[in-house]
Amino acid sequence: MPLPIWLFALLVAMSAYGIYSAIKNFFIKDKKFWPKNIPQKREIKDKDEQTRRDFVANVSHELRTPVSIIKGFADSLHEDYEILSDTKRKSFLIKIQKNGKRLNSLVEDLLVLAKLEKPKTTLTKESIDLCALAKNIKEEFTQRNEVSSVKMKLQCPSTPLYVTADPQKLVSVFENLIDNAILHADGFTLISVRLGKQSHDKSILCEVEDDGTGIAQEDQEMLFERFYRVDKGRSRKTGGTGLGLSIAREIVEVHGGEISVRSKIGEGTIFAFEIPL
Secondary structure, three states: OOOOHHHHHHHHHHHHHHHHHHHHHHHOOOOOOOOOOOOOOOOOOOHHHHHHHHHHHHHHHHHHHHHHHHHHHHHHHHHHOOOOOHHHHHHHHHHHHHHHHHHHHHHHHHHHHHHHOOOOOOOOOEEEEHHHHHHHHHHHHHHHOOOOOOEEEEEOOOOOOEEEEOHHHHHHHHHHHHHHHHHHOOOOOEEEEEEEEOOOOOEEEEEEEEOOOOOOHHHHOOOOOOOOOOOHHHHHHHOOOOOHHHHHHHHHHHOOOEEEEEEEOOOEEEEEEEEEO
């Protein structure tokens, strides 16, 4: 006997709420109770402890929205299933599915960050041609690009650019930077990817540039922080998790490289990273 739609939606909501509660309880330590009528503030002496608390607060905030939406629509399906029209039921299920995907993306990105931050991050290194890798990424972008007015241009030297690195993780860096432009670069029509050796011949420089509206100076300093968004409302509508640039930074740094951004309002943005030879 097939599972009723409303019951399936309810199970999804309960599972999502369980994940949210488990992650929150895992990070937050038991509170100490202070004596009555003696208000006190616990001093945070360790900078890492403050970072951990900020991270927990951000994770809880980011998970709360999709969990609440899933639970709300699942409850409505459960309570009003008989009186809801087929159109309404389908609409509710689409919203549950959309926020379930968002919740899954958040959890997946958090797991990626956790793995990258381990003292001994495992890299599957091999000799790869960065130009060939970038060409594959451009082909995939062209195939999945639904907006014909948006183009990607690739600039590579005539000779291969070999580095010893983890190809899958470098693909993730490029994809995160490209997706960041797609999600956040208002008014852009072109993404330019450029690769080349640095003048000192000790590293390869990779740049991902868009011709969007640019990013204000005060925002550039925070871009690689977890969950930081220049436009929070728009980011959530377009499905961004706020972790893509943080993941890109972790991957570049674990390869011994550096990542940076430069931008000017009205003239676009360039994300650049170096991979040592």
